Amino acid sequence: MSTTTIDPTARRVPPLGGFNLTILRIELKRMLRNRRTVIFTLIFPAALFLSFGSTEDWNDGVGHGNVAAYVMVSMALYGAALTAAAAGTQVALERAMGWSRQLRLTPLNPAVYIVIKAMLALVLGALAIAVVNLVGYLQGKPDMASGVWIECALLTLACTSVFAALGLFVGYLVPGENAMQILGPGLALLSFLGNVFIPIDEGTWIYAIAQWTPMYGVAEISRYPLTGDLSWIACVNAALWLAVFVGGAAWRMAKDTARV
Amino acid sequence: MTSSSALTEGSPTAGTHPVPAVRLRGVTKDFGPVHAVRGIDLELQQGEIVAFLGPNGAGKTTTIDMVLGLSRPTTGTAQVLGLEPRQAVARGLVSAVMQTGGLLKDLTVRETVEYTASLFADTRPVDEVLENAGISGLGDRKVAKCSGGEQQRLRFAMALLSDPALLLLDEPTTGMDVEGRRTFWSAIRADAERGRTVMFATHYLEEADAYADRIVLISHGRIVADGTGAQIKALASGRTIRATLPGADTSALAAMPGVTGVEVRGDTVLVHSKDSDAVARHLLTHTHARDLEITSQGLEDAFLSLTGEDS
Numbered sequence: 001m002s003t004t005t006i007d008p009t010a011r012r013v014p015p016l017g018g019f020n021l022t023i024l025r026i027e028l029k030r031m032l033r034n035r036r037t038v039i040f041t042l043i044f045p046a047a048l049f050l051s052f053g054s055t056e057d058w059n060d061g062v063g064h065g066n067v068a069a070y071v072m073v074s075m076a077l078y079g080a081a082l083t084a085a086a087a088g089t090q091v092a093l094e095r096a097m098g099w100s101r102q103l104r105l106t107p108l109n110p111a112v113y114i115v116i117k118a119m120l121a122l123v124l125g126a127l128a129i130a131v132v133n134l135v136g137y138l139q140g141k142p143d144m145a146s147g148v149w150i151e152c153a154l155l156t157l158a159c160t161s162v163f164a165a166l167g168l169f170v171g172y173l174v175p176g177e178n179a180m181q182i183l184g185p186g187l188a189l190l191s192f193l194g195n196v197f198i199p200i201d202e203g204t205w206i207y208a209i210a211q212w213t214p215m216y217g218v219a220e221i222s223r224y225p226l227t228g229d230l231s232w233i234a235c236v237n238a239a240l241w242l243a244v245f246v247g248g249a250a251w252r253m254a255k256d257t258a259r260v
Numbered sequence: 261m262t263s264s265s266a267l268t269e270g271s272p273t274a275g276t277h278p279v280p281a282v283r284l285r286g287v288t289k290d291f292g293p294v295h296a297v298r299g300i301d302l303e304l305q306q307g308e309i310v311a312f313l314g315p316n317g318a319g320k321t322t323t324i325d326m327v328l329g330l331s332r333p334t335t336g337t338a339q340v341l342g343l344e345p346r347q348a349v350a351r352g353l354v355s356a357v358m359q360t361g362g363l364l365k366d367l368t369v370r371e372t373v374e375y376t377a378s379l380f381a382d383t384r385p386v387d388e389v390l391e392n393a394g395i396s397g398l399g400d401r402k403v404a405k406c407s408g409g410e411q412q413r414l415r416f417a418m419a420l421l422s423d424p425a426l427l428l429l430d431e432p433t434t435g436m437d438v439e440g441r442r443t444f445w446s447a448i449r450a451d452a453e454r455g456r457t458v459m460f461a462t463h464y465l466e467e468a469d470a471y472a473d474r475i476v477l478i479s480h481g482r483i484v485a486d487g488t489g490a491q492i493k494a495l496a497s498g499r500t501i502r503a504t505l506p507g508a509d510t511s512a513l514a515a516m517p518g519v520t521g522v523e524v525r526g527d528t529v530l531v532h533s534k535d536s537d538a539v540a541r542h543l544l545t546h547t548h549a550r551d552l553e554i555t556s557q558g559l560e561d562a563f564l565s566l567t568g569e570d571s
Contacts, residue, residue, distance in 0.1 A: 008341040011351035012381035022378035098361025106379040107350040
């Protein structure tokens with residue numbers, strides 16, 4: 001046996017629970033390398049905007065802008081929601097692959113891991129919003145004041161957090177690759193119901209239901225600077241679904257980390 | 261490797277006893293009604309190479325998880341280098357290499373090591389670690405495209421980044437060829453000489469005997485034997501002679517050559533010995549023993565008899 005020993009007090013603990021920019025850089029590169037992510041989150045919403053936003057009535061007035069602007073904001077939200085949800089489901093996938101367990105053997109704080117994933121979801125969401133807005137700008141049909149334009153984009157980004165939480169929640173409920181196969185069509189359905197793709201007539205029974213689906217509130221909030229119209233139902237809707245998804249994700253995660 | 265080592269000489273505490281690498285005191289772990297670990301006391305000194313030997317389901321992995329701070333003991337305490345396991349992990353003092361999983365397939369080898377390195381306060385340079393693990397040529401390859409052996413080397417590179425004082429290995433040489441096995445263990449031994457403690461789980465007695473300074477036998481959630489390879493092998497290779505003999509002279513029996521244990525249960529005496537013939541001859545010719553039985557003892561039997569002895 002040797003005479004060498006180790007002084008445990010000589011070792012340091014990393015600051016911020018292990019948070020650092022290297023991880024963000026690698027994770028971002030990783031997401032953008034994934035062809036499916038790029039197509040579904042960056043190309044698909046822009047393409048939807050180009051088709052939905054070019055209907056005959058594209059230049060009819062809506063609030064402080066036109067229909068094309070209205071459709072652009074909606075599609076940016078849809079793209080960002082899809083991206084953020086996809087990023088959220090990654091957590092569950094990584095758990096299934098044993099990566100979460102591997103990370104537990106490092107100083108990384110599990111809460112910091114979730115914060116990093118949430119930030120990543122928002123960065124990618126911002127990218128999706130930027131792409132749709134850029135396509136809209138280049139196309140030239142959307143019309144609204146630049147202040148309104150920026151306000152809509154920022155509100156859309158804030159609303160994206162609801163879907164990052166949804167992604168986490170669904171990822172834990174349906175582990176593996178299947179999560180996105182549920183979320184993809186699911187979010188499309190919710191977008192139809194939430195007045196994101198085609199306007200639903202107020203006063204109909206379907207509108208009464210739609211008002212309580214998760215896309216409705218955030219869509220109304222995102223478009224508020226443009227429409228100048230926001231009901232209390234929309235605000236309650238967004239707050240409620242945010243609470244449900246964050247609560248659900250936290251509940252599943254707490255159950256999950258008990259096993260590691 | 262030596263020049264970059266953060267392992268420091270000298271004792272942190274006053275006196276001649278350095279803090280133990282691992283200290284488990286009365287540790288138990290229940291999963292609902294299942295008692296996975298039923299009370300383990302264990303102390304590992306710095307620089308020891310210890311095999312954690314036992315059949316599947318004996319409680320090896322559960323115990324290792326508690327040393328790593330992945331789970332908490334139901335009762336008892338676990339300490340690593342005098343710290344709570346999680347604190348030791350946060351300081352990069354403990355790491356582990358698992359047999360499967362634990363890798364992201366869509367990252368490259370270099371990204372995986374960079375990612376892991378970024379999490380520690382102090383790490384060795386990424387290039388050096390890749391070089392030492394023999395995967396410097398694979399830096400840009402996706403993990404998914406690496407062979408099983410290459411992935412295992414990557415896991416080692418990740419585990420050695422923080423220059424850990426305690427390294428836990430789960431069945432480390434599964435899938436390695438003879439040459440790979442030899443290289444692996446000589447590297448592990450070189451690190452142990454610099455003070456790194458290595459604890460590896462295995463269910464192969466041969467591997468434990470060949471590479472460990474010390475073998476800790478675990479069965480049904482308890483330590484049933486703790487000693488050198490030679491001592492454990494003697495327990496496993498012997499036979500048990502059972503006879504009815506009221507008032508047996510246990511000290512005389514224990515003094516016989518080859519005898520490793522003597523036990524009295526009522527009128528029955530049980531003798532564990534490597535030379536069963538000599539014991540049988542002695543019992544039948546020099547005592548009033550009757551109903552004599554000789555059974556050979558496998559590793560599993562050694563576990564069971566040792567559990568009964570409460571040693």
